[in-house]
Structure formats: C-alpha cells, structure tokens
Amino acid sequence: MKSMIFNTPSVIRGLRQLTTSGIAGLIALGAVLGPVSPAAAHHGWPGFETDRLIYISGTVSSDGVWGNPHSQFDVTLDSSMPADTPDLRIPDELQDPEDSSRVNAARSYKGPHKELEIIIAPPAWSGRWGLGRALKIGERFRAVGYINRTNDGLFRPVVFWYGDDNVPVNQVLGNTLPVRAPLPK
Template structure:
C-alpha cells in the first residue's frame, strides 16, 4: 500500500535533511603514529563531554616542556596490553607549534569506569597520546593516558 502523499513528502524531506547535515569525521587508530608518543600539557579551553568520545581543546603554554618526572610516573593497569613505561620513555613534544590541540579522550562509559569526573574549562592537565603520522593535518591528539588533578587514567581500555 503506497504511503499517503503527506507521509511520503515528510519522510523524503527528513531523509534529504539527514544527508544535508554535516558529518563529523571519526578517526580510527590507523592514521595515528603509535611509534611516536607525544606529551602535551596545558589548560582545557573547551570541553565536549559526549559520545562517541569525550574531547577537549587544550591550550599549550608558549614554551611547552616535558615534565622532569614523566619517565618515572606510575601508570595504572589496563585490560588491554599497553606498555605504558615504554611510551613514557619515548614521549616527546610535538614538532609543530600549534598552541591549541583537539584531544580525543575515551568513550564516556570508559571514562566513567576509570572514575574520571567531567573535566571543566580551565582545568590544567596533561595527556600522552598520538597524533597523525608526520604530524600532518589538524592538531589532534588521541589520548592514551590522561593526567589530571594528581591522578592518571589509562584510556585505551578499561581498568584491569
């Protein structure tokens, strides 16, 4: 039985609008250089606490630096096999000079499992993670570890 004309027009319009809305790209791990962990530290200037994963805009200081104790920091165990101490040992600053970076965190359910409270604008924090191979494209960091308020959270998987 054919749809009544109004229902057909409404459903067609809805489908048309759906295709016209901009789609936000979601990145898989393959485009990130997992052999070159980067450490960023700064102030959250914008926070998007939503799915598919939390995000924040991190403003770096004029002269970023690696913390002197970074290689000795204790890291929590995760359910996924992650060699955190090796990542800390290889951590470096980005070569690009962007002052603002988009940091992709974990899905909200995983952040909740770790006990991460919603990060507020103005919070000082550090992240260890990966950017695009060759630091090409946007200044995006996919966080592996989050350092906030004296606590460390592993973001690749759930707590072990």
C-alpha cells in the same frame, strides 16, 4: 493500452525484484563504506601517527563535548615542556614494561600549535578508569598519545593525567598500547 502493459504480472514482479535488488545493493554499499567513513577515520587509532608517542601538558581551554562516541575539548599547551614525559603514575593497566617504558619515554610535542583539540574515550569508558565528569576550563591536563595523520591539531591520548593531583586515566581498550612504537633514541 499503455497502462495495461505496465500492469502485467511479469512487469510488476520485475519492478519488485529491481527495487529489492536496489535496496540490497545500498545496504551492501553502506557496509563497505561504513568502516571508512570520516567518523571512523577521525576516531580510530589507524587515523593517528601511532609510530611515535607524544607528551603534552597544558590547561583545558574549552567546555568541549562530554559524550558519545567520544568526548572532545581543547587544551592550551604550556609554553615550555620537558624533553620527555615527567615521572607520572602509569595506570595499572599499562604498567607492562613494554608499554610503561614507551609512555615514560614519549618526547614532548614540538609541533606548530599552541592549542590542540583532544579526543578521549566516551564517558562510560573514561568513568570506568577514573574520570566520571567533564574536565573544567583551567584544569591541568597532561597526556601521552598520538597526533592525527590528517589533522595535526588533533591529539588522542593513550593515557592522560588531570587535575593538580595528576589522576591517571587509561584510554586504550584493555591493557596494552594499540601499537608498540619503537622507543625513541
């Protein structure tokens, strides 16, 4: 007799509606939580201290990852760096005075780390702007970018230069900085 109660058409219809509503609810929850996932916070510009640009220089110290959604590798920092960005060629896309003046005025990194993890655009993007391969251990690396808000050992460039020839690579979408931070005083 109990099995007959659960086999009635109204009960079956109710269970189907509950299942459909539950799936729809999970999809909606995923859409809401998706943009604030750890990956989004890790990779998006808002996860970085965009109120000040930092200059770093050093050598690539790990093979890292060359792939999607971003490439990552470590850089051992030079023991002494200039006070601000040395005279390096700015990529054409970032030569607007509002951007190039900020890149050129970025202060050198003074944080506690001797090595930073670098996160750059995926190969398709970096290749579009001049870097079609993974960087090699021991290769020179200079960059201007931002320190992560929650992990001060993570650095994301807006522009970087690699190799002995200081080849410039744009790392922002389009031709403006993600945030035009105030110029240092």
